[in-house]
Amino acid sequence: MDLSKLLKKYFSYTEFRPGQREVIESVLQGKDTLALLPTGTGKSLCYQLPGYIVKGTVVIVSPLLSLMQDQVEQMKARGEKRVVALNSFLSIEERQYVIKHLDEYKFIYISPEMLQSEHVLQQMERLTISLFVVDEAHCISHWGFDFRPDYLRLGEIRNRFNRPVTLALTATASQEVRKDISRTLYMEDVKEFIFSVDRPNIAIVVEKMQNVRDKGKRLEKLVQFLQGPGIIYFSSKKLADEWAKRLNEITDVPVAAYHAGIGLEERILLQQQFLYGELSIMCATSAFGMGINKENVRYVIHFHTPSDLESYIQEIGRAGRDGNPSIAILFYSVDDWILQRNLIEGELPSKGQIERFTEMMKYSDGKNLDVTRDGFSDSQWRILKKYFEESADEKQFKQKMESFVQFRLEWKHKKLTEIMNWIESDGCRRDRLLRKFSEHKIIKEENCCDFCGINWKNYERKSVGREYWEIEDWEKRLAKLLLIRGNDIEKSPEGNRC
Amino acid sequence: MDYAQALLLHCIERFRGERSANAAFYLLKGKKSAQTIQDASWYSLRNVFSSLPVLSKDDFNRMIEQLLRNRFILLENLNVYVTEAGKDWLNKTFDHQPFPKWFNGWKYSGVDEQFWKRISLLVQTISYWSRYHSDFLPVQRDLTVQFWAKNWLKQIKGSSREKLAYQFYEELRQILSAVESLGVDPNLFLLRLSGYETTGYTPFQIAKSMKMDEDYYTLLFRGIIHYMIDSSWKEKRRYVLLSTIVQRKGDLFYLTKSSLLTYRFIREGKTLDEIVHLRKLKRSTIEDHIVEIAVKVPNFSIDDYVPIELQQKIVIISDRLQTRKLKNIKDSLHEADYFSIRLVLSKIDDIRKRLDMNNELS
Numbered sequence: 041m042d043l044s045k046l047l048k049k050y051f052s053y054t055e056f057r058p059g060q061r062e063v064i065e066s067v068l069q070g071k072d073t074l075a076l077l078p079t080g081t082g083k084s085l086c087y088q089l090p091g092y093i094v095k096g097t098v099v100i101v102s103p104l105l106s107l108m109q110d111q112v113e114q115m116k117a118r119g120e121k122r123v124v125a126l127n128s129f130l131s132i133e134e135r136q137y138v139i140k141h142l143d144e145y146k147f148i149y150i151s152p153e154m155l156q157s158e159h160v161l162q163q164m165e166r167l168t169i170s171l172f173v174v175d176e177a178h179c180i181s182h183w184g185f186d187f188r189p190d191y192l193r194l195g196e197i198r199n200r201f202n203r204p205v206t207l208a209l210t211a212t213a214s215q216e217v218r219k220d221i222s223r224t225l226y227m228e229d230v231k232e233f234i235f236s237v238d239r240p241n242i243a244i245v246v247e248k249m250q251n252v253r254d255k256g257k258r259l260e261k262l263v264q265f266l267q268g269p270g271i272i273y274f275s276s277k278k279l280a281d282e283w284a285k286r287l288n289e290i291t292d293v294p295v296a297a298y299h300a301g302i303g304l305e306e307r308i309l310l311q312q313q314f315l316y317g318e319l320s321i322m323c324a325t326s327a328f329g330m331g332i333n334k335e336n337v338r339y340v341i342h343f344h345t346p347s348d349l350e351s352y353i354q355e356i357g358r359a360g361r362d363g364n365p366s367i368a369i370l371f372y373s374v375d376d377w378i379l380q381r382n383l384i385e386g387e388l389p390s391k392g393q394i395e396r397f398t399e400m401m402k403y404s405d406g407k408n409l410d411v412t413r414d415g416f417s418d419s420q421w422r423i424l425k426k427y428f429e430e431s432a433d434e435k436q437f438k439q440k441m442e443s444f445v446q447f448r449l450e451w452k453h454k455k456l457t458e459i460m461n462w463i464e465s466d467g468c469r470r471d472r473l474l475r476k477f478s479e480h481k482i483i484k485e486e487n488c489c490d491f492c493g494i495n496w497k498n499y500e501r502k503s504v505g506r507e508y509w510e511i512e513d514w515e516k517r518l519a520k521l522l523l524i525r526g527n528d529i530e531k532s533p534e535g536n537r538c
Numbered sequence: 539m540d541y542a543q544a545l546l547l548h549c550i551e552r553f554r555g556e557r558s559a560n561a562a563f564y565l566l567k568g569k570k571s572a573q574t575i576q577d578a579s580w581y582s583l584r585n586v587f588s589s590l591p592v593l594s595k596d597d598f599n600r601m602i603e604q605l606l607r608n609r610f611i612l613l614e615n616l617n618v619y620v621t622e623a624g625k626d627w628l629n630k631t632f633d634h635q636p637f638p639k640w641f642n643g644w645k646y647s648g649v650d651e652q653f654w655k656r657i658s659l660l661v662q663t664i665s666y667w668s669r670y671h672s673d674f675l676p677v678q679r680d681l682t683v684q685f686w687a688k689n690w691l692k693q694i695k696g697s698s699r700e701k702l703a704y705q706f707y708e709e710l711r712q713i714l715s716a717v718e719s720l721g722v723d724p725n726l727f728l729l730r731l732s733g734y735e736t737t738g739y740t741p742f743q744i745a746k747s748m749k750m751d752e753d754y755y756t757l758l759f760r761g762i763i764h765y766m767i768d769s770s771w772k773e774k775r776r777y778v779l780l781s782t783i784v785q786r787k788g789d790l791f792y793l794t795k796s797s798l799l800t801y802r803f804i805r806e807g808k809t810l811d812e813i814v815h816l817r818k819l820k821r822s823t824i825e826d827h828i829v830e831i832a833v834k835v836p837n838f839s840i841d842d843y844v845p846i847e848l849q850q851k852i853v854i855i856s857d858r859l860q861t862r863k864l865k866n867i868k869d870s871l872h873e874a875d876y877f878s879i880r881l882v883l884s885k886i887d888d889i890r891k892r893l894d895m896n897n898e899l900s
């Protein structure tokens with residue numbers, strides 16, 4: 041079987057990216073496989089291509105709903121119609137239809153929440169599942185930075201599916217997390233592939249500042265100086281909005297804000313505009329970036345310190361996928377400590393919220409669980425619900441919840457300290473970063489980091505002038521949309537007029 | 539936010555302290571409850587019904603606070619009134635940004651969203667399709683919309699891709715030319731569309747580039763959609779494709795089951811007394827049904843229940859007193875009973891129109 045031929049036929053690529061072929065071959069040999077592939081290296085190909093060789097269904101568990109949706113749309117656009125995403129985006133009727141016709145799909149993307157439904161599980165048991173994929177597998181582990189309680193049951197579910205060949209995928213995972221993944225999924229004789237998280241073409245810079253005002257001034261300068269396109273990450277939607285507005289006023293490049301508070305339809309347009317270069321700068325929260333395959337992002341700026349090194353690596357990994365010189369700049373001030381602490385505490389349910397949740401459950405008799413979730417964030421609700429359903433009684437629930445919160449808080453503080461230490465440390469930043477992931481920097485590169493020294497000229501803006509759109513004549517725009525010969529209105533055939 | 543505040547203020551002004559600020563919230567959001575529908579009819583606010591469907595309670599509360607801070611409204615014993623300053627600001631805002639004349643949330647709320655989702659996906663699909671490209675990311679992710687578009691395209695058989703694209707172009711060109719000739723910029727609609735090598739703009743981006751309040755932009759945009767639905771239905775021959783995008787449904791507001799039964803008897807020609815007898819219900823209950831019917835059924839005539847002359851008297855009195863309070867109206871017009879007053883208030887806009895027309899003729 042010629043993998044390269046299939047790659048050309050189904051994906052129109054001429055060659056594999058590093059790691060892809062090895063992972064695919066391992067899966068096709070029927071081996072349970074754990075692959076650590078950095079973001080932007082085409083993880084999805086590792087299970088999509090085998091899908092065209094194995095007989096049965098490929099089931100992909102993914103916690104990121106929007107990413108799932110994007111992937112399905114991309115596969116459909118490529119011509120693969122036998123693909124579906126089974127998640128809470130579907131209406132009840134659509135869901136019922138899909139569940140009834142599961143055997144008609146080759147690729148089934150499913151959210152961990154959906155797998156909690158006994159009805160869904162029963163329908164899926166009937167399928168011949170030949171490949172079981174767990175995406176973002178680090179979510180399984182208590183030690184992971186993005187732990188999802190729903191993931192803990194995946195091993196048991198896999199057993200019910202008769203232990204299909206399993207592929208666990210993640211972009212970042214320490215050794216303890218990798219152990220956790222194999223154990224929780226009951227994977228046997230696991231073949232591990234670990235590819236370096238290092239992205240040598242991205243220069244790593246940390247800039248320490250006194251306060252937010254200094255950060256703002258520096259940001260205004262950098263945005264004028266750097267060659268775009270660029271992504272600027274903020275810790276809140278409000279700041280992303282404010283800065284998009286400000287940068288639009290003071291610079292000559294088009295800027296937009298992107299976060300979960302913006303409607304789906306608008307987010308799709310903004311992604312497309314960014315992809316096609318109609319927008320140069322995205323002021324974003326961490327909601328932006330997943331599933332966006334833009335090759336030529338030239339810089340990523342963090343206006344605030346991220347909560348951990350894993351998130352940081354993922355986010356800067358969105359720069360320079362084309363291999364050309366790119367730069368990641370992190371702004372740090374002492375306020376970041378306090379800010380991150382508040383954010384971390386806000387993610388987990390507080391004592392008061394645990395109490396309120398218990399009260400609510402008492403009066404709802406377990407029905408209508410999702411109706412009144414005001415005052416709870418998504419992640420808080422997910423955790424509360426999970427532990428509530430698993431507890432025998434109220435007392436046990438509260439105990440479990442409190443020890444869980446305690447554990448997560450300590451863990452998150454540990455991760456925060458880790459990134460803060462990295463910022464404060466001396467020595468090559470890349471080297472220190474890679475050490476966290478049990479790697480060592482081997483080759484000395486130019487433009488490595490602010491400690492080794494970089495040449496800013498490499499990142500200076502070349503194109504000058506407003507890249508902003510001008511409003512065109514409406515008839516021209518309409519013609520461009522629907523007439524093949526574009527603006528050629530006069531010569532279009534007469535007729536059809538009543 | 540400015541324009542949203544103006545709409546809110548407009549409702550409060552019409553209410554004249556007789557309804558709460560919350561009633562305005564439900565009306566602007568387009569809540570389909572009996573009370574809100576009655577408010578919209580009695581206080582002549584049908585045109586702004588559902589003009590801010592995505593308004594959140596938090597935003598609403600912020601708007602009220604802002605109006606209080608600006609002294610545009612004042613609270614008196616839980617009643618809310620518009621101040622002189624508020625009226626001035628409201629007039630100025632409406633002079634500068636008149637309420638879009640085509641906007642009809644009463645008739646098209648919800649249908650407009652469906653129309654937009656479908657037409658935006660159709661244009662995008664045809665745009666790629668006619669160039670023999672099938673790989674694009676759809677602007678609408680709603681599966682029901684995607685299924686609908688697929689079926690729609692399947693049904694337009696027998697015409698080549700180029701021809702279909704051209705026909706769609708031509709219909710859109712004609713309807714948008716009509717929009718333009720009536721003084722509205724078609725780009726308010728067109729800039730939103732995506733297609734081959736063209737990405738649509740977000741409402742925020744368009745409003746900003748046209749230096750417009752975003753809520754006002756959205757109203758203008760929906761106004762164009764309402765115009766398109768309306769014209770395409772009226773001229774099905776001319777807009778063969780556009781008129782099939784949404785189906786003309788029955789009425790937006792469904793009658794309750796019991797009122798529906800009463801309505802059937804009315805259409806069979808039964809009188810009020812006969813219906814009371816037939817249904818073995820209290821007279822007041824049947825009266826409630828008829829009021830509900832008057833509010834919800836557009837062409838329902840109340841002439842059988844209230845003499846035309848009395849209808850006109852009630853309209854004149856309630857406009858002169860500037861009230862919709864039944865008791866106040868009755869105190870000034872002893873010959874009218876409560877049932878007649880409620881019926882007239884439910885049709886007040888129609889009756890006033892008829893009155894104006896008679897005045898013009900005479």
Ligand SMILES: [Zn+2]
Pocket residue numbers: 467468469470471488489490491492493
């Ligand atoms: Zn270095």
